[in-house]
Amino acid sequence: MPDKESEKGREPTGIVLTPEQKRRRRSRSVAIALVLGGLCLLFYIVTIVKLGPNVLNRPL
Amino acid sequence: MSDVASREYELTGAETGAAEAVSFASVSDYIALLKPRVMSLVVFTALVGIVRAPADVHPVIAFTALLCIAIGAGASGALNMWWDADIDALMTRTRARPVPAGRVTPREALAFGMTLSVGSVIVLGLLVNVLAAALLAFTIFFYAVVYTMWLKRSTPQNIVIGGAAGAFPPMVGWAAASGGIGLESVLLFLIIFFWTPPHFWALALYKSGDYARAGVPMLPVVAGASETRRQILLYTLILVPLAISPFALGMAGLAYGTVSILSGSIMLALAVQVYRRREGAMADAAAKRLFAFSILYLFLLFAVLLIETVQSPTWLGL
Known part of the structure; x- marks a missing residue:
């Protein structure tokens, strides 16, 4: 297994993203997270609205 | 090559092997795929359909319906941009759109449009009602397939018949609120x-x-x-x-x-x-x-x- 010191000096291989590309990827990830969070909230609220007072009415 | 030009080339990535592996799009490019100006008209006319329908609808359900209609309309816009990228590149009005400009690949636009289409119809069907979902699905199909893929390039009556897609939103809103037409x-x-x-x-x-x-x-x-x-x-x-x-x-x-x-x-x-x-x-x-x-x-x-x-x-x- 190569040690970390020898890895440091080596040129990176494969696709190397520019800082701008990394920034864009990060902003896309944040947007996806916000959309998923919003969807969870929407499903939760609609469930409460549809069930109404029955949301607490369940046999123990 | 200047710094700016070099950066644009890197970000476009259309001629690099990396284009298929890494997305170069920003969030605003994806928003542009949804055709926000068209979407705003759709939301507005659908809202009128919801409000005018002779039924009491809970504000949360009305909001959900409106959101699904907006996303469905945006999805059909993305599918339109995916299919029409070749002709969009030739027109001054449309050549800066994300796909012809190379900021979003056609595959990304297709995946984005399909995901939102299916998602908006399913959510509308599950949370609001099936009739509204069926009408929304038909609207997306009509715009993306009947208008974009078939009529637009084949007949001068393209926008007459295709105009039906833009006319459906108040009907979808009405159906979402009342369950009927x-x-x-x-x-x-x-x-x-x-x-x-x-x-x-x-x-x-x-x-x-x-x-x-x-x-x-x-x-x-x-x-x-x-x-x-x-x-x-x-x-x-x-x-x-x-x-x-x-x-x-x-x-x-x-x-x-x-x-x-x-x-x-x-x-x-x-x-x-x-x-x-x-x-x-x-x-x-x-x-x-x-x-x-x-x-x-x-x-x-x-x-x-x-x-x-x-x-x-x-x-x-x-």
Whole structure:
């Protein structure tokens, strides 16, 4: 297994993203997270609205 | 290569092997794929459909319906941009769109459009009702497949028939609120349906060079400007009385009657101007005026319907 010191000096291989590309990827990830969070909230609220007072009415 | 040009090349990535592996798009590119300006008109007309429907709908359900309709409309816009990237690249009006500009790959646009289409229909069906979901699915199919893939490149009647896709949202909103389809929702559909040809042909009159270059058989390209002016006038003659009909049939109040008659008269006068001024800068100016006013006209009609409804004692529960 190569040690970390020898890895440091080596040129990176494969696709190397520019800082701008990394920034864009990060902003896309944040947007996806916000959309998923919003969807969870929407499903939760609609469930409460549809069930109404029955949301607490369940046999123990 | 300058720094800016070099960075643009890197970000475009169209000619690199990395283009398939890494997305170069920003969030705003994905938002642009949704055609936000079209989406805003869809949301507005769908809201009028929801509010005008004779049913009590919970605000959260109404919001959910509106969100799904907006996302569905945006998804069909993304599918349109995926399919039309080749001709969009040839037209000045559309060549800066994310796909022809190389910021979003066609595969990304397709995946984005399909995911949102399926998602919006399923969520609308599960959380609101199945009829509204079926109508939304049909609207997306009509815009993306019937209009974009079939009619747009094959007939000068493309925007006449394809206009139905833009006319469905108030009907979807009505169905979401009431679970049915009423006569008034059909009237709202017809108003947008007959509004679309004069609106788009006015634009096509002064952008016909663009459409000709892209090989899109818009009416001015195929039948000539003269025939287009005649058709604009004919469709406006149908549209104006149709827009007044909700008042004439007792479905809308005096405010709507007044606005629809006044704004309809202006719309007709502008269509007559387009018909009479056939050459030079005056002709282009007349077409631009009609195009701009047609947007205001549709907005006014639906805004007054909305205001009349939300101000009525019945709607307020008084």
